Amino acid sequence: VRLVESGGGLVKPGGSLRLSCAASGFTYNYYTMNWVRQAPGKGLQWLSSITGNSNYIYYADSVKGRISISRDNAEKSLHLQMDGLGAGDTAVYYCTRSLLGTTEAAFDIWGQGAMVTVSS
Amino acid sequence: SYVVTQPPSVSVAPGKTASIPCVGDNIEFYRVHWYQQRPGQAPVLVISFGYDRPPGIPARISGSKSANTATLTISRVEAGDEADYYCQVWDPTSDQWVFGGGTKVTVL
Numbered sequence: 001v002r003l004v005e006s007g008g009g010l011v012k013p014g015g016s017l018r019l020s021c022a023a024s025g026f027t028y029n030y031y032t033m034n035w036v037r038q039a040p041g042k043g044l045q046w047l048s049s050i051t052g053n054s055n056y057i058y059y060a061d062s063v064k065g066r067i068s069i070s071r072d073n074a075e076k077s078l079h080l081q082m083d084g085l086g087a088g089d090t091a092v093y094y095c096t097r098s099l100l101g102t103t104e105a106a107f108d109i110w111g112q113g114a115m116v117t118v119s120s
Numbered sequence: 121s122y123v124v125t126q127p128p129s130v131s132v133a134p135g136k137t138a139s140i141p142c143v144g145d146n147i148e149f150y151r152v153h154w155y156q157q158r159p160g161q162a163p164v165l166v167i168s169f170g171y172d173r174p175p176g177i178p179a180r181i182s183g184s185k186s187a188n189t190a191t192l193t194i195s196r197v198e199a200g201d202e203a204d205y206y207c208q209v210w211d212p213t214s215d216q217w218v219f220g221g222g223t224k225v226t227v228l
Binding site: 034045046049058060061099103104106107108111113 | 155212
């Protein structure tokens with residue numbers, strides 16, 4: 001069971017970025033997937049969740065309107081589109097799986113994280 | 121939205137017990153999960169649904185809930201338990217996940 005994020009890097013303020021997460025080792029379409037970020041030296045911040053069939057999508061109030069989550073079950077991939085990036089978006093972004101596939105279940109699998117730095 | 125509060129740090133001697141509180145209104149009625157994050161690593165789930173240990177998590181780590189406090193307890197603390205610990209709660213009113221600010225456990 002593995003999650004591997006990609007797409008991180010250096011972005012100018014006001015720019016956009018699309019993160020991806022490749023899943024393997026489990027029946028991907030059964031599970032709710034999530035994005036969590038962690039600013040340098042700070043705690044964990046949940047960003048968004050999407051159910052297995054994409055019927056339900058949830059966003060944190062703090063980023064709603066600037067981000068969009070999506071998934072491709074055929075490709076076993078998860079994506080996070082982020083727009084209007086600012087310095088406060090500098091963080092490690094983690095892709096996670098929800099245990100049991102239900103929305104309120106714990107995040108039992110985490111990727112290694114993708115670093116996003118917003119700087120001019 | 122729902123708020124959960126953790127102390128920034130807890131110190132404990134080797135072999136003793138560390139208790140990490142996560143305080144929130146009526147938290148006993150919420151789904152509470154706990155994560156351990158060692159320096160430079162991704163978080164690891166250590167307790168789900170307040171009490172359940174995933175495979176591979178030692179029995180020294182346990183969870184409990186009372187009216188307004190969920191607690192992660194680490195018994196017979198070892199040097200390897202030194203890490204940041206986060207509680208997490210699903211708020212069904214706002215349909216959002218909430219993380220506590222994290223507690224750094226230092227083994228003296």
